[in-house]
Amino acid sequence: MADARTSSLPDILRDAGLYALVAFGLCIPIVAYRTNAGPTGLELTPRWPLVAAFCAAIFVLRVVQRLILARRDARRALTPSPAQATEAVQGEPDAGQRVSTFGLYAFLGIALTLPVIASLASGGLGPARYWIDLGILILTYVMLGWGLNIVVGLAGLLDLGYVAFYAVGAYCYALLSTTFGLSFWVCLPLAGLFAAAWGMVLGFPVLRLRGDYLAIVTLAFGEIIRLVLINWTDLTGGAAGISSIPRASFFGIPFSADEDGFAARFGLEFDSMHRVVFLYYLILGLALLTNFATLRLRRMPIGRAWEALREDEIACRSLGIDTTTTKLTAFALGAAFAGFAGSFFSVRQGFISPESFTFLESAIILAIVVLGGMGSQVGVAIAAVAMVGGPELLRNLGFLSAVFGEGFDPNEYRLLLFGLAMVAMMVWRPRGLISVRVPSVSLGERRAISGAHVSEGHG
Amino acid sequence: MDVFLQQLINGLTLGSIYGLIAIGYTMVFGIIGMVNFAHGDVFMVSSFIALIAFLILTAWLGISSVALALLIVLVLAMALTALWGWAIERVAYRPLRGSFRLAPLISAIGVSIFLSNFVQVTQGARNKSTPPMLEGGIALMQSEGYTVFLSYKQVLIMTVTAVLLTGFWYLVQRTPFGRAQRACEQDRKMAALLGIDVDRTISLTFVLGAALAAVAGVLYLLYYGVVSFSDGFVPGVKAFTAAVLGGIGSLPGAVLGGLIIGLIEVFWSAYFSIEYKDVAAFSILAIVLIFMPSGILGRAEVEKV
Amino acid sequence: MTVLTPANPKTAERIAVGRDAVLSVVHLTMRFGGLTAVNDLSFEARAGDITALIGPNGAGKxxxxxxxxxxxKPTEGMLRLAHADGTVHLLERLPNFAVNRTARVARTFQNIRLFPGMTVLENLLVAQHKPLMRASGFTVLGLLGLAGYRSAETAAIDTAKGWLDRIGLMDRADDPAGALPYGAQRRLEIARAMCTDPVLLCLDEPAAGLNPRESAELNALLRYIRDAHHTSVLLIEHDMSVVMQISDHVVVLDYGCKIADGTPDQVRADPKVVAAYLGVEDEEVERVEAEVGISHGEAGA
Structure with missing residues (x-):
């Protein structure tokens, strides 16, 4: 491709033309023809206008990009450079820190009052159900993101099989409650312990591997667990999963309409939304517990050892830190939080199947951590809201259907955007949205460290 | 014995396909030290390209000669998939040189998610099956009601693989590109100082890897006659397993690993349990990475302090 | 072993205190495939000494x-480390991290290995992992916020402050280690190693890349470590001014074998060392001789 420095108009047009040509090549035949099942086998539907629109879009985008890049300062700010890993990503670290603290309180405030706001805005608990359900979904991912953040963000270990521990937690509650009738509150810690134990068992042999091999092995373990869940029909119900899992109770009091129910005991009128609101606060509590534990651990020797491990494993060993044990604790703790989240998932859904625990789910959680800024709690929360809540919100915007035609569902494009966002993040902001690190201890005023100095894992 | 022979044939066929994909992994790993996670999805894209090209040729242009159609499909798929390989490297990996070590892997996962969902959005989520392309075969042995059958498809797959691998071997061992490629593998900085265009060599490596994956994609479609947007992941992981088993970075290792993985998968399905065949493949991956990360033909790595 | 003429008066006092070896390297051999990097090497580093390991590039230091x-893990040989209380550790049998944790051997690296994204203070606290972990009840008690951990952390910070004061980085305590100038990073790495409370401190080219003033500061720091902390020091160094000024004992390696062993004065007079070190080029000979402070006439003495 032509160099970005020469920027006469014909040059730019030629370069953009080249981009469009490549886009054209990539579009045939996958975009140009759609295969549909017809009466006599597959039939092809040509879609050349779409290809043309696509290439035109690429052409225009490239011209715009080149015109912006023609300005020297813009070029310096936007051009991804190989040296970027050692360059300051965020000019003013203190500003970043302010966003971090402010962001966490803002998130906490909104999260705590969401059911109230939603019911006031939509006129009653019932109509607010959509918002509260969405809140539960987002918070589940926030919790998973925070859990994985311990492993990836703090300890610098790329775990591609995180969802396996989520599955262990979910099946743990589902099996214990359906076969032994144990209550959710007994199962919740058990699920966490069980997932942590699995984390140790799987982690122990693999944690001495180099970063990318570790990632692939964790992926393999994740898939093995899922395949076993599918095929061990006697225990897990196979692909059909486990249904009619007991619902959550209010610390032993069921959410039912009868006399012993939650509403009657507390003198309220029965409303099926009580359970949903309770679930909402339950996952909020679990997520905050994850966050609290992480923030606390960061200031303890073990947390510092995790971060040191991310920075330089060899130096850690020279300082007498048992890197295997240290990695294992990070791995097991991350797994335990996934186990908690898993048992919440199964008590909320009342039904689980291996379908919910695919590699893609691991990748989504990882994407949230990566986009948010590895190691940053606020960043992860923002990323979870944006990536999980964003497409949901887009779906309700009427004008999108008007532009893209009836039946347009942004959710279909969600994963497409996830993938693109992951690449874009790695290219332009490898440290994520919030890239500053707050020191765990300081003599003077606590100042944030620009992401430029922080490592992302020894690899 | 007959069952064994039949499974041997099936295993070698499957192994050829894995071997072709594994070369892409092993070359990219050799030259820039990254696990190109998206390679399996590039393979899947090539299958779709082949599928559509085949439909156009037979249904619309009315080409009745299967051999001619297959040849055109093969060339088309290789060219277009190579373009994908080139574009992916240019957009998603090249800007990351010099970034932290896990960045290319995360980016590759992003590309993988993008590719499979791109195909899902543009082609729909259903399985796509082709009309039968190449039927018939040779009965090798017949005894006690069991026929050992070598289908023409299998002959074609093994022949194409063998021919291409020979050509490829020549390319890497005997041409200036091959020399540049091996030089970059040894020491990229030094190669650049000696006047080798490193970026171009890496691009070409991706292009070649993608073209071989395209061959695998065409053969896969021919063999199974069905493809879906999610078909890149599992064959991709198996081919990566093959590359690791053979010794990542080693080309003969990749082919050897592919054949071994193909054979293990087929025999496992035949003699143990077909449900757990993927478990077997993933377990091999984990075991090899944990206990013999340098594989059969690879070199051991010494930790630099 | 020959009777040593001490390089400075202080050494004479300490010789009277104890002559025990803190580290004995016995028949150490290390092979990488066909390459023998270290061949049947034996030497001792005595308690309270600064022992220098020198030799040309590629000598196996x-x-x-x-x-x-x-x-x-050495191919052959024994590495025996003795503590003052008489306990003995065989280093070749310990896992990597335990060499520091139980045998109390600390080291620095030729290419500095700090935790660049963590602050200077955090770097020094990570080094005090063992006592802090114990004080935090292996995290469990610390999570509950018990006072025992808090006082242990205060003590650790005080230790760190002491070292920061010593290496002149007090005002940079809250800056990321990666932002320090090169010389300061070297000093910080030594301070970090000292925070693990070692009996033997191994320094891999501590003076590399330092200017003369920094080099002099380093000498003072190493003497302080030896005299005030009673920590023995083993160092690899190319800078002859450092080696000759501060070391009590010099071991010379060439091609993985020991070719000389003695006081700085003995070693620099050893014709084998001159030959191995200086090779045949006269210019180089003169330059290094000037560096070690001998005039051409005395070279053979």
């Missing part, structure tokens, strides 16, 4: 270090 500090 860093390999010896990596064996001592547990990064490589």
């Amino acid at each position: 860093t390999t010896v270090f990596n064996c001592i500090t547990g990064f490589y």
Whole structure:
């Protein structure tokens, strides 16, 4: 491709033309023809206008990009450079820190009052159900993101099989409650312990591997667990999963309409939304517990050892830190939080199947951590809201259907955007949205460290 | 014995396909030290390209000669998939040189998610099956009601693989590109100082890897006659397993690993349990990475302090 | 062993205190495939001494270090480390991290290995992992916020402050280590190693890349470590001014074998060392001789 420095108009047009040509090549035949099942086998539907629109879009985008890049300062700010890993990503670290603290309180405030706001805005608990359900979904991912953040963000270990521990937690509650009738509150810690134990068992042999091999092995373990869940029909119900899992109770009091129910005991009128609101606060509590534990651990020797491990494993060993044990604790703790989240998932859904625990789910959680800024709690929360809540919100915007035609569902494009966002993040902001690190201890005023100095894992 | 022979044939066929994909992994790993996670999805894209090209040729242009159609499909798929390989490297990996070590892997996962969902959005989520392309075969042995059958498809797959691998071997061992490629593998900085265009060599490596994956994609479609947007992941992981088993970075290792993985998968399905065949493949991956990360033909790595 | 003429008066006092070996390297051999990097090497580093390991490039010095500090498992040989209380550790049998944790051998690296994204203070606290972990009840008690951990952390911070004061980085305590100038990073790495409370401190080219003033500061720091902390020091160094001024004992390696062993004065007069070190080029000979402070006439003495 032509160099970005020469920027006469014909040059730019030629370069953009080249981009469009490549886009054209990539579009045939996958975009140009759609295969549909017809009466006599597959039939092809040509879609050349779409290809043309696509290439035109690429052409225009490239011209715009080149015109912006023609300005020297813009070029310096936007051009991804190989040296970027050692360059300051965020000019003013203190500003970043302010966003971090402010962001966490803002998130906490909104999260705590969401059911109230939603019911006031939509006129009653019932109509607010959509918002509260969405809140539960987002918070589940926030919790998973925070859990994985311990492993990836703090300890610098790329775990591609995180969802396996989520599955262990979910099946743990589902099996214990359906076969032994144990209550959710007994199962919740058990699920966490069980997932942590699995984390140790799987982690122990693999944690001495180099970063990318570790990632692939964790992926393999994740898939093995899922395949076993599918095929061990006697225990897990196979692909059909486990249904009619007991619902959550209010610390032993069921959410039912009868006399012993939650509403009657507390003198309220029965409303099926009580359970949903309770679930909402339950996952909020679990997520905050994850966050609290992480923030606390960061200031303890073990947390510092995790971060040191991310920075330089060899130096850690020279300082007498048992890197295997240290990695294992990070791995097991991350797994335990996934186990908690898993048992919440199964008590909320009342039904689980291996379908919910695919590699893609691991990748989504990882994407949230990566986009948010590895190691940053606020960043992860923002990323979870944006990536999980964003497409949901887009779906309700009427004008999108008007532009893209009836039946347009942004959710279909969600994963497409996830993938693109992951690449874009790695290219332009490898440290994520919030890239500053707050020191765990300081003599003077606590100042944030620009992401430029922080490592992302020894690899 | 007959069952064994039949499974041997099936295993070698499957192994050829894995071997072709594994070369892409092993070359990219050799030259820039990254696990190109998206390679399996590039393979899947090539299958779709082949599928559509085949439909156009037979249904619309009315080409009745299967051999001619297959040849055109093969060339088309290789060219277009190579373009994908080139574009992916240019957009998603090249800007990351010099970034932290896990960045290319995360980016590759992003590309993988993008590719499979791109195909899902543009082609729909259903399985796509082709009309039968190449039927018939040779009965090798017949005894006690069991026929050992070598289908023409299998002959074609093994022949194409063998021919291409020979050509490829020549390319890497005997041409200036091959020399540049091996030089970059040894020491990229030094190669650049000696006047080798490193970026171009890496691009070409991706292009070649993608073209071989395209061959695998065409053969896969021919063999199974069905493809879906999610078909890149599992064959991709198996081919990566093959590359690791053979010794990542080693080309003969990749082919050897592919054949071994193909054979293990087929025999496992035949003699143990077909449900757990993927478990077997993933377990091999984990075991090899944990206990013999340098594989059969690879070199051991010494930790630099 | 021949009777030593001490390089400075202080050494004479300490010789009277104790002559025990803190580290004995016995028949150490390290092979990588067909390459023998270290061949049947034996030497001793005595308690309270600064022992220098010198030799031309590729002599195997860093390999010896990596064996001592547990990064490589020696092919053959024994590495015996004795504490003042008489306990003995065989370093070649310990896992990597235990060389520091139980045998109390600390090291620095040729290419500095700080935790660049963590602050200077955090770097020094990570080094005090063992006592802090114990005080935090292996995290469990610390999570509950018990006072025992808090006072242990205060003590750790005080230790760190002491070292920061010593290396002149007090005002940079809250800056990321990666932002420090090169010389300061070197000093910080030494302070970090000292925070693990070692009996033997191994320094891999501590003076590399330092200017003369920084070099002099380093000498003072190493003397302070030896005299005030009673920590023995083993160092690899190319800078002859450092080696000759501060070391009590010099071991010379060439091609993985020991070719000389003695006081700085003995070693620099050894014709084998001159030959190995200076090779045949006259210019080089003169330059290094000037560096070690001998005029041409005395070279053979």
